Amino acid sequence: MAHLLDVQDLSVAFRTDDRQLNTVVDHVSFHVDPGEILCIVGESGCGKSVTSLAIMNLLSRNGQITGGRILFDGQELTSMTERELNRIRGKKMSMIFQDALTSLNPVFTVGTQLTESLRIHLGLTKDDATERAIDLLKKAGLPDPETMMKKYPHQLSGGQRQRVMIAIALSCGPKLLIADEPTTALDVTIQAQIMKLTRDLVHELNMSMILITHDLSLVAEMADRVMVMYAGQVVETADVFTLFNAPAHPYTKALLGSVPSIYDSPDRKLFSIRGSVPESYEELVGCRFADRCDHAHEACRTPEAGQMLFKAGEAHAVRCVLYSPAEKEVTLRG
Ligand SMILES: Nc1ncnc2c1ncn2[C@@H]1O[C@H](COP(=O)(O)OP(=O)(O)OP(=O)(O)O)[C@@H](O)[C@H]1O
Numbered sequence: 560m561a562h563l564l565d566v567q568d569l570s571v572a573f574r575t576d577d578r579q580l581n582t583v584v585d586h587v588s589f590h591v592d593p594g595e596i597l598c599i600v601g602e603s604g605c606g607k608s609v610t611s612l613a614i615m616n617l618l619s620r621n622g623q624i625t626g627g628r629i630l631f632d633g634q635e636l637t638s639m640t641e642r643e644l645n646r647i648r649g650k651k652m653s654m655i656f657q658d659a660l661t662s663l664n665p666v667f668t669v670g671t672q673l674t675e676s677l678r679i680h681l682g683l684t685k686d687d688a689t690e691r692a693i694d695l696l697k698k699a700g701l702p703d704p705e706t707m708m709k710k711y712p713h714q715l716s717g718g719q720r721q722r723v724m725i726a727i728a729l730s731c732g733p734k735l736l737i738a739d740e741p742t743t744a745l746d747v748t749i750q751a752q753i754m755k756l757t758r759d760l761v762h763e764l765n766m767s768m769i770l771i772t773h774d775l776s777l778v779a780e781m782a783d784r785v786m787v788m789y790a791g792q793v794v795e796t797a798d799v800f801t802l803f804n805a806p807a808h809p810y811t812k813a814l815l816g817s818v819p820s821i822y823d824s825p826d827r828k829l830f831s832i833r834g835s836v837p838e839s840y841e842e843l844v845g846c847r848f849a850d851r852c853d854h855a856h857e858a859c860r861t862p863e864a865g866q867m868l869f870k871a872g873e874a875h876a877v878r879c880v881l882y883s884p885a886e887k888e889v890t891l892r893g
């Protein structure tokens with residue numbers, strides 16, 4: 560089966576004040592298959608949002624893709640013109656961001672924002688677009704969609720705004736939905752409702768999804784596969800059961816270990832990963848996690864360490880020399 564999205568060796572850099580290029584996403588490779596939900600996890604600053612913005616070609620002006628390919632539905636995105644990309648973005652591939660208030664246009668009603676996308680991408684007439692927009696708002700679980708169409712974003716609650724964003728993102732029946740921490744700004748009950756709705760719609764409409772989140776319980780609930788990023792690199796990828804039951808990379812283990820559980824005894828100390836994500840990766844030698852890793856030894860400080868992914872199991876890849884027998888070398892796309 561051909562991958563719907565196939566990211567190969569993607570590198571992204573930002574120009575700094577002194578005009579140097581600072582690489583923040585470094586040779587990242589992964590894929591998403593039709594109908595699949597891939598979750599991307601990792602500490603703040605590890606490059607999750609930049610990776611997804613690069614896929615959508617929405618990097619800020621000081622950012623650029625410095626290497627790699629992004630194949631979407633058989634087409635290479637990195638060599639497309641803005642015009643060609645506009646035909647794909649919003650239509651075949653759409654994105655939901657964390658903050659719906661800043662993503663929605665404050666001066667247009669919900670109805671205008673929804674129907675505009677339908678008219679541009681699908682060429683619908685005003686009446687057809689309105690009918691479809693009402694239907695989408697209903698699907699997104701909004702009561703009284705006719706009234707909702709006439710409202711401005713500031714008249715809605717946070718949960719309602721996020722539902723509108725979902726309706727807009729799904730309006731043209733995209734094949735891929737990228738959701739970057741879509742519910743972080745909402746309270747937990749609304750969070751659960753919105754995520755359930757998103758998952759049901761993704762399955763119902765036979766779409767694929769990339770979900771970026773810090774919430775590991777959400778990952779357990781939503782993901783088919785999980786990709787763990789650390790300091791601009793993919794450090795582990797596995798199906799969701801393997802990742803939770805047999806994590807391989809010391810960083811993944813630490814990440815899972817730092818989640819408190821209601822079953823913990825009251826005197827269990829909250830575990831935290833010592834140190835922080837390195838600021839710049841350019842001068843680091845060896846494994847980028849070594850300084851924070853309890854298993855670090857000499858081999859982790861060699862230039863080769865951290866450069867390769869090894870096989871930890873079936874479709875389970877890990878960037879750690881603990882798994883390094885040469886014959887087990889794999890690439891993520893293997
Ligand atoms: N516009 C920008 N200009 C310069 N550097 C940037 C820019 N956007 C992101 N970066 C840098 O790129 C790195 C990766 O950022 P990114 O936003 O992808 O992190 P993230 O994994 O999404 O973190 P979080 O979990 O906090 O959202 C960070 O070091 C960040 O400072």
Ligand SMILES: [Mg+2]
Pocket residue numbers: 607608609739
């Ligand atoms: Mg982010």
